[in-house]
Amino acid sequence: MLLEAKNINKQFAKHKALDDVSISIPENSIFGLLGPNGAGKTTLIRIINQITAPDTGEVLFKGKPLKREDISRIGYLPEERGLYKKMKVGDQSIYLAQLKGLSKSEAKERLKYWFDRMHIMPWWDKKVQELSKGMAQKVQFVTTVLHNPELLIFDEPFSGFDPINTNLIKKEILDLKAKGTTIIFSAHDMPSVEEVCDHIALINNSKVILEGNIHSVKEKYKENNYQISYTGDLGLDEPSIYKTLHTKITDYTTDAVVKIVEGRKNEMLRLLADRVNVKEFKEIIPSMNEVFIKAVEENNALSI
């Protein structure tokens, strides 16, 4: 594990922001930190960045308690992010890199590489206020990753990005992972989570309600629903084996969604083989979006 947060509690006045939160982030993974607005994600991220301290609990970085010096091994792109408007892009990037512990010459060299890569070299001497929002976002991304951190934390990285920049940054994130970086990724946009994340933790009402490998999480939320496609007549539902949820008859085939009783998949297959000509038989795995909504709704129902 690259990073472990253990039993983190954080109280703000009357509001409990984090309630006994524990997460483990495997090395070289992309870890999706999910949850509705106000669930406590940003607080947890700020604790990992040592911007705020937890009331109780501890954060381990490579098995050792997180220290102040570890800050240079972490790169953080906050949700509320910006740049000095009146400062030149180049100067500003060097400044932010120096604060992360890079020397001026080292920072310049690396910035050149990244600015070329992102095609933003011509903006070096421009003031930030002259840049468009998309351009500024590229600069922010570069300054976040410049010091080659072992852990990168992106809080809502795509909010406000256009689709082209979103894709570009997504590619860069996957590229960074390929180079061995571990990434914490907080987002609302579930398709991108599904696309890039290996692990997720879902926080709702200050608690972790779901955690694990993205496939196992989805497995957990599947409902034994299957998509089947066939020709012929299947006849009436066999309640001991399956129930039809939905049928659509076209000119050639019948498309149906059925719920198969737990452990009776083979009987179902036999039944299908006996009665109809099967074209397609596929288990329906819920999307992360569905998992998210279902998990949060279930959890909310429990707490009421």
Added chain:
Amino acid sequence: MNKIAIIIGREYFVRVKQKMFLLVTFGAPLLFIGLYAFFFYIMMKEDTTERTIAVINKSELKKPLHSDETTTFEYVDKDALYKDLLEDEKYYAVLELPTDIENTAKGQLYSNKQVPAEVSSDMSNILSDIIRQRKIDKLTNDLQIPELEEKIEATKTKVHLTSVRLKDGEEKKSSSMAATILSVLALGVGFMIFFLVITYGGIVMKGVVEEKSNRIVEVIVSSVKPFQLMIGKIVGIALVGLTQILIWGVLLGIISIVSLYIFGASEMTQMQDMAQQGQQMTQEIGSDINDVIHEAIASIEPGMIIKLIVVGFIYTLLGYVLYASFYAAIGAAADNETDTQQLSLPVTIPLLAAFYIAFNVARNPESSLAFWASIIPFTSPVVMPVRIPFDVPWWELLLSLAILIITIIACIMLAAKIYRIGILMYGKKVNWKELVKWVKYKN
């Protein structure tokens, strides 16, 4: 430590490179000199308006006033009426000298417009002289006393009091003028401190609000502690202020040396001209004042000036740090500049109070108000330097400094707490009650 240096560097260079900084730093002294030169010009400008003054001379004086380049005196029929004469555009004014002017020493000057004081006083001076001379001549004639004029002159007496203070057994010459000059200087220093603290404190506040509203602050505090950012900002901006003061000092030095060379000579001759043109009386007063000022300046101890500058400098820095920490906390708590105005009022009030107390203290340096205001840390940075010329006991100075420094440490710690929470808090309307709550938060 290294990171604080990087922050200080940014805060400093970004501001020093700004056009506004250059404009104010180099423009303010120029503006000051321009204004000074303008007033000097106005004062020194000779009156070149040509005027014709009709004189209705009913007295025995024989054409006492003589025309010069600008003023023409026309002696008209002594039965003429001033009203008739004034209807004539030609006459600027009508001077009527009554028959008994030698006894009453009273005449009338009629005009449509207000006559400049200079013009009427010139005439009255000349008339007074003539009448005085006639009286002396008459007396000399009547009493047969030789050199009466010189004897009368010799009776004029003016007693000078040179005050000598005993200090540590040594005699020290001083004059009340010296005290006045010193207290004006000290008040100047006090005002300067007030001005610098409020200006540069405001710059700190603006800087914090800017970082917050730019949304860059969270990026920065993921690399450095909020405390480091706050201290770096306060120190960086202090260095900007020091640079400005240094430039002003050097510029004023250069300008005063240059102006002494260029304008010094001509100014002197003009002054002398004026003195010669003027009356014996004014000349005497003039030289008296000059003497007193020279004496006063001579009696100011250079040590006192240095002490004033050193103490003023220390209090400027400490006062700035104290108030800058408040302003930083307020900037962090506010979402935008409009919010800061409301929140900063309770901080500006003691500073303003100190400014007004300073005026009182300059006149009344031994009062208990002076004592307390120079001990209480929220007013002492402005008030204590004003007291310096009046021999503040060392223990009072040290006590004031000690209390100020302790307060600064406590206030920076409080400000840092508010700052740390405030910079990451968006969209919340913060009041003072809320700030107190933040101070109570742990970490």
